[in-house]
Amino acid sequence: MKLYSAKSTFQHDEAPAVGVLVANLGTPDEPTEPALRRYLRQFLSDPRVIEIPRWRWWPILYGIVLRTRPKKSAAAYSEVWEQDGSPLLSIGQRQAAGIRQRLQALNDRGPFAVELGMRYGNPSIPAALRRLRESGARRILVLPLYPQYSASTTGSTFDAVARELMGWRWVPELRMVGQYHDEPVYIQALARSIREHWEHEGRGERLLFSYHGVPERYLLDGDPYHCQCLKTSRLVAEELGLEPGTWDVTFQSRFGNEEWLKPYTDETVTRLAQEGVKHLDVVCPGFSADCLETLEEIAGENREYFEESGGERLRYIPALNDRPDHLEALTALVLQHGQGWREVDGGRDPEAEQRRRAETAERARAQGAER
Ligand SMILES: C=CC1=C(C)c2cc3[nH]c(cc4nc(cc5[nH]c(cc1n2)c(C)c5CCC(=O)O)C(CCC(=O)O)=C4C)c(C)c3C=C
Ligand SMILES: [Fe+2]
Ligand SMILES: [Fe+2]
Numbered sequence: 350m351k352l353y354s355a356k357s358t359f360q361h362d363e364a365p366a367v368g369v370l371v372a373n374l375g376t377p378d379e380p381t382e383p384a385l386r387r388y389l390r391q392f393l394s395d396p397r398v399i400e401i402p403r404w405r406w407w408p409i410l411y412g413i414v415l416r417t418r419p420k421k422s423a424a425a426y427s428e429v430w431e432q433d434g435s436p437l438l439s440i441g442q443r444q445a446a447g448i449r450q451r452l453q454a455l456n457d458r459g460p461f462a463v464e465l466g467m468r469y470g471n472p473s474i475p476a477a478l479r480r481l482r483e484s485g486a487r488r489i490l491v492l493p494l495y496p497q498y499s500a501s502t503t504g505s506t507f508d509a510v511a512r513e514l515m516g517w518r519w520v521p522e523l524r525m526v527g528q529y530h531d532e533p534v535y536i537q538a539l540a541r542s543i544r545e546h547w548e549h550e551g552r553g554e555r556l557l558f559s560y561h562g563v564p565e566r567y568l569l570d571g572d573p574y575h576c577q578c579l580k581t582s583r584l585v586a587e588e589l590g591l592e593p594g595t596w597d598v599t600f601q602s603r604f605g606n607e608e609w610l611k612p613y614t615d616e617t618v619t620r621l622a623q624e625g626v627k628h629l630d631v632v633c634p635g636f637s638a639d640c641l642e643t644l645e646e647i648a649g650e651n652r653e654y655f656e657e658s659g660g661e662r663l664r665y666i667p668a669l670n671d672r673p674d675h676l677e678a679l680t681a682l683v684l685q686h687g688q689g690w691r692e693v694d695g696g697r698d699p700e701a702e703q704r705r706r707a708e709t710a711e712r713a714r715a716q717g718a719e720r
């Protein structure tokens with residue numbers, strides 16, 4: 350049996366690092382029908398997303414959805430596509446770079462390696478994990494950019510990570526941020542972004558918190574997503590001092606024929622306009638980066654519904670994206686979840702490390718003497 354290989358000795362000699370996998374949903378490679386078919390096939394074949402037995406779902410997926418949806422979705426993506434590609438990806442790259450820069454600036458800690466990995470499409474989660482391994486990461490923290498936990502998003506990210514690690518000889522120590530829907534740093538960044546929007550653009554009569562929906566059945570089966578969306582909204586409303594009756598929570602982006610979480614965003618904006626609301630603000634706290642679902646569906650489609658039903662102006666409040674306070678909040682989450690790891694707590698300074706060890710040993714001795 351071969352005990353050493355050039356590959357393993359190289360890795361063992363590298364300075365160990367903490368790897369941070371910044372994960373998000375992912376996006377098609379281009380806004381074209383073939384690229385959408387590839388992306389949607391991967392996305393909608395995920396049993397965490399579509400919880401329908403395969404034998405019932407596959408004929409629908411291959412017989413109907415993948416024949417009709419790619420063309421429609423490609424047209425929608427074309428409306429939001431930018432010079433440097435899909436907003437979700439370019440913002441994701443800036444978010445990963447911002448977190449990397451903040452972690453690397455910490456004295457007496459690290460080294461840290463940070464990579465962006467997308468659950469569907471590119472750069473993939475397996476590719477990002479391999480890059481972290483090449484940087485010498487033996488401890489990996491997964492940070493899914495979903496503030497509210499759902500099996501369909503956060504749960505699925507875990508599956509992709511676990512599947513990749515099944516093929517690794519030396520499995521790294523692993524931690525994952527499950528949710529941060531009520532973390533004060535996140536709530537405060539949201540509240541600040543809303544306040545700043547009001548200062549610059551003016552304030553509407555009502556504020557709508559719109560979240561991506563999931564089938565209602567997932568809630569009944571125990572998914573905490575719905576509850577966490579309500580809590581985020583309540584905390585932001587409290588932080589802003591909003592009066593009851595001036596804000597609502599709704600769910601957007603329905604897919605398929607079953608009931609999804611209610612109230613639906615499109616029906617609500619229409620009703621509010623019909624009831625006489627003239628100026629409506631919409632914020633989407635479940636999206637850490639602007640994407641098709643916010644730019645095309647809220648700032649596009651739902652603005653039209655509102656304005657066609659008698660409303661005057663729907664203003665979309667952008668996602669936290671690469672705002673400095675968002676990047677600070679995400680970096681704080683990494684440090685909080687990495688506690689107990691030497692590279693995160695500090696200790697590259699040999700003198701400080703020695704002092705810490707001596708103190709620990711002293712405490713242990715004192716406790717032993719007490720017994
Ligand atoms: C933020 C949380 C999200 C949850 C929860 C979620 C659940 C969910 N999504 C679908 C189906 C689709 N979603 C699509 C796009 C999309 N979804 C999210 C986020 C959540 N999805 C994002 C960020 C995006 C946009 C990605 C981008 O490239 O900009 C799409 C693709 C677009 C389209 O064809 O409409 C589908 C399909 C289901 C079924 C689901 C829960 C079960
Ligand atoms: Fe979605
Ligand atoms: Fe959508």
